[in-house]
Amino acid sequence: MQPSLSHPAARRTSRFTSRFASFFMPPALLIVAVLVLAEVCARAGVAARSFPAPSAVGIATWRDAHALFEETLSTLFVAIYGFIAATAISLTLAFVVYAVRRVETTVMTAAAVLSSIPIMAIMPMLLIWMGPFVSTRIAVTCLICVFPILVSAIQGVQAVGSRLDELFTVMAARPLQRFTRLALPVAVPYLFVGLRVAAPLSILGALVAEWSGASTGLGVLMLNAMFSLQIDRLWSTVCIACVISLGAYGYVCLIERLALPGDRVIEGASA
Amino acid sequence: MPGLSIADVSKTFTVDGKPFVALEGATLNLAPGEFGALIGPSGCGKSTLLRMVADLVAPSSGTITLDDAPPRTARLRHDIGFVFQEATLLPWRSVLDNIRLPLEMLGTQGKRGALTPAELVQLVGLNGFEHARPSQLSGGMQQRCAIARALAVAPRILLLDEPFGALDEITRYRMNFELLRIWSQTGTTALMVTHSIDEAVLMADRIFVLAARPGRIVDVVEVDLPRPRRFEHIETPAFSVLTDRVRRSLFSDIEQRFEHAA
Numbered sequence: 333m334q335p336s337l338s339h340p341a342a343r344r345t346s347r348f349t350s351r352f353a354s355f356f357m358p359p360a361l362l363i364v365a366v367l368v369l370a371e372v373c374a375r376a377g378v379a380a381r382s383f384p385a386p387s388a389v390g391i392a393t394w395r396d397a398h399a400l401f402e403e404t405l406s407t408l409f410v411a412i413y414g415f416i417a418a419t420a421i422s423l424t425l426a427f428v429v430y431a432v433r434r435v436e437t438t439v440m441t442a443a444a445v446l447s448s449i450p451i452m453a454i455m456p457m458l459l460i461w462m463g464p465f466v467s468t469r470i471a472v473t474c475l476i477c478v479f480p481i482l483v484s485a486i487q488g489v490q491a492v493g494s495r496l497d498e499l500f501t502v503m504a505a506r507p508l509q510r511f512t513r514l515a516l517p518v519a520v521p522y523l524f525v526g527l528r529v530a531a532p533l534s535i536l537g538a539l540v541a542e543w544s545g546a547s548t549g550l551g552v553l554m555l556n557a558m559f560s561l562q563i564d565r566l567w568s569t570v571c572i573a574c575v576i577s578l579g580a581y582g583y584v585c586l587i588e589r590l591a592l593p594g595d596r597v598i599e600g601a602s603a
Numbered sequence: 604m605p606g607l608s609i610a611d612v613s614k615t616f617t618v619d620g621k622p623f624v625a626l627e628g629a630t631l632n633l634a635p636g637e638f639g640a641l642i643g644p645s646g647c648g649k650s651t652l653l654r655m656v657a658d659l660v661a662p663s664s665g666t667i668t669l670d671d672a673p674p675r676t677a678r679l680r681h682d683i684g685f686v687f688q689e690a691t692l693l694p695w696r697s698v699l700d701n702i703r704l705p706l707e708m709l710g711t712q713g714k715r716g717a718l719t720p721a722e723l724v725q726l727v728g729l730n731g732f733e734h735a736r737p738s739q740l741s742g743g744m745q746q747r748c749a750i751a752r753a754l755a756v757a758p759r760i761l762l763l764d765e766p767f768g769a770l771d772e773i774t775r776y777r778m779n780f781e782l783l784r785i786w787s788q789t790g791t792t793a794l795m796v797t798h799s800i801d802e803a804v805l806m807a808d809r810i811f812v813l814a815a816r817p818g819r820i821v822d823v824v825e826v827d828l829p830r831p832r833r834f835e836h837i838e839t840p841a842f843s844v845l846t847d848r849v850r851r852s853l854f855s856d857i858e859q860r861f862e863h864a865a
Contacts, residue, residue: 495691502657502685503708503756504678513707517695596695 384564389571392564400553404572407550410466411538411580414473415530418481421474422526423516426485430515431507440486447479451537455544464545473537477530484526488519521596524588531580539573550576605670606792607633607656607760612665614651614818624817625651629665631811631820635759638786639794640807642849648818649796653762656794657685669760677759681709684753684761684791688768690745692737698748699724699733705755717789723751726785743774750782754789761786763795767802776834779805783832800853804845805832812852822852 367386374385393400425443429436455472462468492515500510542551550569557566588597614626626648633639641649654660656667658674669677677683684705692701702720718726724733727747737745746766753761766782767775779802786793797803803810804826812822826845828836836842 493691495687495689496693498659499685499687499691501659502678502683503705504681505708509708513704514693517693 382563384567388564389567392562393568393571396565396568400550400568400572403548403550403553404576406548407535407538407542408576410469410473410541410549411534411576413470414537415477415534415580417470417474418477418530418534419527421478422481422485422523425482426489426515426519427508427511429486430489430511436486440483443479443482446475451476451540455541459544469538469541469546469549472541473534476533476537476540480529480533481523481526484522484524484529485519488522489515491522492518521592521598524584524592525598527584528581528588531584532577535573535577535580604632604668606635606637607631607639607794608666608668609652609656610666610668612652612655612662612667614648614655614660615663626818629818629820631823633792633794633809635670635792636790637792637808638806639792640803640810641794641796641813642798642800642803642810643813643818643853644815646818647813647815649813650764651818653764653794653796656760657683657762681705681756682759684756684758686746686749686753686761686763686766688765690737690742690749692745692748692752694737697734697736698729698740701737701748702751702755704752709756717757718754720751720755723754726754726788727751728781741774742770743778746770746778747781750785754785754791757789758791761789761791761793763793765796765798768798775799775802780832780834782806787831800846800849801837803849804828804842805837810849812849814853814855821855822849824849824852 370379370383371386373379374383374388425439429439451472454475458468458471462471489511496514496518500514505513538549539551539554542549543555546552550573554566554569554573557563557569609629609631612626612629613624616623616625625646629648629652631639641652643649651660655662656669656674658678667674669682672680672682674683693704696704699720702723706720721733724730727750729744729747729751732740732744737748740748746769750766763782767778770778783806795803795806797806804824807826810824810826811820812824813819814821824845828839828841828845
């Protein structure tokens, strides 16, 4: 049964739909317009050969769907484990910095130096040390993700007010109790800022890692398509990479919305 | 000796490279179950003294003992309850979970609170708000929650740093009587910092009057009003005599200054 429009719930729904529409319609229309333009240009032969018609990319994606799906799963596997490893390392280091404040500069300097090294420059070294295995790819992904997460985690644990700190001192809290019951809950909104930045980076990290001698993954398909000049296939891998990057970002945002009350979410990606 | 004993305690801070005497030669004793009040102008070191008892600040000289143990031992034994001026609750926890917090710090063995968190909720009159978030409570209710939390581990001493300083006067009187009732039911020793002469006389067995620059105890006023204290006591001559005495002690240094000038 359709509720009448005067019903509060119905009004709320319609307001929600209209806000949803005004939020998503303009970009959606823009994307559709660009796709149509590209299609027209490609069919009219105006565009270069390296610029395939969207429909051709769509057909290539459909044709390779099975392989694309398999390889994307492999990439996602590396991205997710790299992301989790980076989060675990960041929280451990944030705990160390929180428990022993003197080491903050040391940790941050080391992290900054590590993050300024171009990943392509240390990849050969990592390959020699760790071998051409999945673990190496996870390590590369982790390395790319760790800096923004670490910065936000440390910023978060330092946001604990001095009164609450004293309260935990009076209660004779041990360092780990203090961290899990005070610093971590205070840090969570900050942490999510870093996680939002790191989510698309994890996909980037996994793809880049696959370019150095991996046998599976979306990045491998990408390279193969490039070297064999299969432009349609190259484009479909790129499109999928974009989609899963966006998806990773959206997923972290969704978790954040579910985990935190609205007023604790820190807007904007400052990290 | 049992109870709180502070003997010749001084505290010197360094401010801009120069030593600043926050407190000089403070000596006071509280027997178990007694209620003490520290009153004095800003900068007289009364909060510093309270924080030294709680082992948040170390004294520069002198000794503090709680039941013959230094403050650190007492703190690690969970013998100290502290109530700050702001309620200082964890905003992501419910009232009940905030009250439960100190119990989570106790090991698997060792002491347990005399009252359960649910009983404490009753004691401070927050029944029905167990699952509310601190942000949903009024200032007075938040402070009740903070008091309940401080009592959760049945501390031997309850330290209160201007606990009702942020409340309006009506709520404040109400909370004064509430705290007296709670204190008499738990039998703990209490030491409270306050800015209010009325509050000090109404609540305490003994009032320590402090002066500033350097911070020191200038007078000790024994309050011999009967317990339980009632609202009518405020209107008695005995109450006025006591408040006058405290006021005179608070402003004694000003009189002296006038006399010297004359």
